[in-house]
Amino acid sequence: MSARNDQWKFRTTLREALTLDAHFYEDAPNTRRTRRVAQSIVIAAAISNALGNAFILLINRVGITTFIFALILNVISVILGYYFWTFTIWKIGDRFKPRHVSFQELLVPIGFAYAPQVFNFLTLIPLLGIPIQLVLAVWSLLAVIVAVRQGLDISNVWAAVICLIGWPLIQFAVGSVQVLFTN
Numbered sequence: 777m778s779a780r781n782d783q784w785k786f787r788t789t790l791r792e793a794l795t796l797d798a799h800f801y802e803d804a805p806n807t808r809r810t811r812r813v814a815q816s817i818v819i820a821a822a823i824s825n826a827l828g829n830a831f832i833l834l835i836n837r838v839g840i841t842t843f844i845f846a847l848i849l850n851v852i853s854v855i856l857g858y859y860f861w862t863f864t865i866w867k868i869g870d871r872f873k874p875r876h877v878s879f880q881e882l883l884v885p886i887g888f889a890y891a892p893q894v895f896n897f898l899t900l901i902p903l904l905g906i907p908i909q910l911v912l913a914v915w916s917l918l919a920v921i922v923a924v925r926q927g928l929d930i931s932n933v934w935a936a937v938i939c940l941i942g943w944p945l946i947q948f949a950v951g952s953v954q955v956l957f958t959n
Contacts, residue, residue, distance in 0.1 A: 785809070785813055786813055786816055786817070789810075789813050789817070789888060789891075790817060790891050790894065792888075793817070793888040793889060793891035793919060794891050794892060794915075794919075796918055796919055796922050797922075798922050798925070798926050800888075801885045801888065801889075801919075801922055801923040801926045801927065802926035802927075804884055804885055804888060806880065806881050806884050810884050811880075811883065811884055811887075813887075813888075814883060814884045814885075814886075814887025814888055815883075815887060817887050817888060817890050817891055817894065818854070818855060818858045818887050818890045819851075819855065820894045821854060821890045821891075821893030821894050821896060822850070822851040822852075822854035822855050822893075823851060824893065824894050824895065824896040824897040825850055825851070825854050825893065825896040825897075825899075826847045826848075826850040826851050826854075827896075827897040827900070828896045828897045828898065828899035828900050828905070828909075829846065829847070829850050829899070830843070830847060830900075831900035832900070832905075833846055833847075853949055854893070856949075857946040857949055858886065858887065858890060859883075860942065860945070860946065861886065861920070861939075861942045861943065861945075861946050862879065862882050862883055862886045863879060864941060864942035864945075865882060865886065865920070865924055865938055865939060865942060866878075866879045866882050868938045868941060869882075869924065869927075869928045869930075869938055872928065872930060872934065872938075873928055873929070873930070876928055876929070877927055877928060881927070882923075882924075882927060885923035885924075885926070885927050886920055886923055886924075888919070888923065889916055889919035889920040889922070889923045890916055890919075891916075891919065892912045892915035892916045892919065893912055893913075893916055895908075895912055896908075896909065896912055898912075913947060917939060917940075917943050920939050920943075921935045921936050921939050922935075924938055924939055
């Protein structure tokens with residue numbers, strides 16, 4: 777029963793996170809269960825990103841070792857990007873509101889904000905892969921801005937500034953992994 781309830785919670789949380797509803801991000805409790813759901817969303821986003829890139833790797837006829845290594849590195853880069861982005865947001869946010877929220881408390885709403893990335897497998901669609909990836913990245917950025925605005929109780933402008941400091945680095949790192957194995 778618990779696994780079924782957790783699955784329902786995952787889907788419900790995913791749907792709510794996609795709407796960019798500020799109340800959803802503000803009301804999300806920092807419990808063991810919500811941390812697990814947030815981590816599941818980030819892992820699903822990482823796997824989805826790897827699946828989207830798998831198609832490109834297959835088209836480029838890379839060897840099996842390179843294929844597996846690229847997929848693993850792709851998953852790891854998304855997950856590490858999540859922790860790095862959360863850390864930069866936390867450190868910069870702490871300058872504005874010292875000791876307002878902990879790093880652990882930010883992991884939940886920012887993990888929820890990775891919900892649009894679950895659709896990254898759609899990047900395998902020929903000619904639409906890059907535009908889809910860009911839309912999903914911006915959608916996640918907007919979700920993180922909402923989450924940070926609510927979590928740190930700051931204005932939209934400051935939340936956007938804080939989030940935009942780490943976002944290009946994350947996009948560059950994940951994009952570099954993709955380019956490394958497709959050329």
